[in-house]
Amino acid sequence: MAGHASTGHGDTPRDVVRFYLLDHRTIVGKAIDIALLALNLVFVGVFVLETYPFSAQLQETFWRIEVAISLVFLAEYILRVYGAKSRVSEVFNAYSMVDLLAILPTLAVLVSPFPVVAANIGFLRAIRVVRVLRFYRFTQDEEFFFGTVTVGTLRVMKLLLTVLTIFFVAAGMFYSFEFRVNPGVSTFGDAFYFVVVALTTVGFGDIVPVTQGGRWVTVAAILAGIILIPWQASKIVKEWAHRDKVNVVCESCGLEYHDPDASHCKSCGHVIYQEYDSRE
Known part of the structure; x- marks a missing residue:
């Protein structure tokens, strides 16, 4: 973030770790940002691809990629906690909790010695869709690895990110509840289509939730859209009014x-x- 002092000879290992995980200006800091952003996109993309009927060999490749990226994210989480000025605050930070929640089901399946338990936990792997919330880490201030943007541009980015996040997280959670029992939901694309139709109040009715969890996800998504999108839009209007x-x-x-x-x-x-x- 802006305003971070450069590392010096007297810095401890914790200071160095904290600096580079927050830095946007140095080559190392930019490389870390770009790498984490790319891995985040791949991680979420793998979740989407796994919902489609690819060959067993390709599904195994997706699983290996998911595990590898989860281990990288686990290492990043540990380093963030290690380097934080207040480790307790970092553990209970909303972004950190989302980061950990997104990878725990995958890691639990990986270490579970019992196939039945692993299969049941595997149902929770759809939770990793909440990893899209991680993109908010990159919009905490106007400084990015590619430069600095205006406050107005940052708020527009946050609004677009909020819309995509609501659609994506709701679709992922809706899919996790519905795909086993709902004949209209067999892939992530089906779930995403339903969420977009539901939140835009079009309501074709060709896909409807059949589980309690699916219904509650739909309700939560609609409420989130009603509350969060106008709130973000009002900030943009206020910024334009004061430009x-x-x-x-x-x-x-x-x-x-x-x-x-x-x-x-x-x-x-x-x-x-x-x-x-x-x-x-």
């Missing part, structure tokens, strides 16, 4: 963002010494 304002803070009342030609605060009347070109 002609100058970010000057009134020393008297603390009001921010004044008109370009303002000399006094509109809230309290305090002189804010706003400079402007009289020719404009």
Whole structure:
């Protein structure tokens, strides 16, 4: 993130780990960001592909990729906890909890010595679709590995990410509940189609949830769309409404963002010494 000091000779191993996991500026920091972003896309993509009727050999390849990436994510999780200033806060951080939740079912299947138990746990592997929430880590501030974006652009990115996340997570969870018993849901694409139709209130009715879990996922997705999307959109509208304002803070009342030609605060009347070109 912006503002991180570069590592020096007096840094401890924890400081070095924390720096490079948060850094966007150095070559190493950018490489880590790009690698994690790519692995995240592959991890979610493998989940989608596994829902389609590919050959047993290809399914085995998907499984090996899933396990390999899960182990990388486990190592990253351990390093984040190790390097954090407050390890307790890092463990209970929402992003960290999502990261761990997404890989636990895969790791549980990997280490389970009992095929029956592994098969039952395997049902929970669809939870790894929540890994898409990890992309929010990359939108915590305006600085990215490819440069810096404006606040308005960042908020548009967050809105698009929110829409895709709701669709994707809801589709993944809906699929996990429905694919065994619902004849209309055999792949992730079927589940995604249903979620888009349901959330956009089109409601063709060709696919309907038949399990309690599927119904609750649908309800939760609709509520999330009603609450989160307008909330994110309102931030964009507010940013556009203030794009002609100058970010000057009134020393008297603390009001921010004044008109370009303002000399006094509109809230309290305090002189804010706003400079402007009289020719404009």
